[in-house]
Amino acid sequence: MEQQETVMREDKNNLGSIRIADDVVRVIAGLAATEVAGVAGMSGGVVGGITEKLGRKNLSKGVKVEVGEKEAAVDLYIIVEYGARIPEVAAKIQDDVKNAIERMTGLKVVEVNVNVQGVSFGNEFNEEDNRVK
Numbered sequence: 479m480e481q482q483e484t485v486m487r488e489d490k491n492n493l494g495s496i497r498i499a500d501d502v503v504r505v506i507a508g509l510a511a512t513e514v515a516g517v518a519g520m521s522g523g524v525v526g527g528i529t530e531k532l533g534r535k536n537l538s539k540g541v542k543v544e545v546g547e548k549e550a551a552v553d554l555y556i557i558v559e560y561g562a563r564i565p566e567v568a569a570k571i572q573d574d575v576k577n578a579i580e581r582m583t584g585l586k587v588v589e590v591n592v593n594v595q596g597v598s599f600g601n602e603f604n605e606e607d608n609r610v611k
Contacts, residue, residue: 498583500545504538507552507590510578511541514570516562518598521555540595550585557596568592 508520520540540555552575558567572590579587 498545500543501538503543503545503550503552503579503583503585504541506578506582507543507554507575508538508541510575511554511556511571514567514574516559516567517571518557518559518600521557521593521595545585548586549588550579550583551589551591552579552587553591553593555593555595557598558594560597560599564594568594 511517512520520536522539542553544551554571554575556571558564571592575590576587579585
C-alpha cells in the first residue's frame with residue numbers, strides 16, 4: 479500500500495518543507511478518541527455482519543481522514559461502553575480529536591464525524607455466568 483504524504487506548509491526561509499503522513503493524523507485521532515471515557519474501543523468496520531473490536535495496539539483502525547494542505551476531515555468508528563450517554567461521549571470525542579489534531583499538526587479540522595458501531599457490555603457476561611452456577 480502506498481503511503482500518502484501531505485505537505486502542510488513550506489518553511490518561509492527556504493529550509494525545506496514539513497510533511498506529515500495521513501497515518502500520523504489517523505493515529506492522533508484514534509488515540510484522542512480512545513482516551514474519552516465511555517469509549518470501549520475502535521471498530522474496524524463491519525465484515526460479514528460482525529463488528530471487529532480493536533484494542534489500543536492499532537490506533538489508526540476505525541479512523542478515516544481526508545487531509546488537504548491546510549484542513550482535515552475525520553470519520554471515526556467506535557464502540558461505546560454499555561451505560562454511557564452516547565451523545566455526550568460523541569461530543570467529547572469531537573472536541574478532543576479536533577483539539578489534538580489542530581494542536582499537534584497545525585491543520586484546521588473542518589469536521590469530525592463519529593459513527594457508533596456497537597456497544598460493549600464489559601464484564602456483565604461474567605456476572606451472569608456466576609449466578610447460573
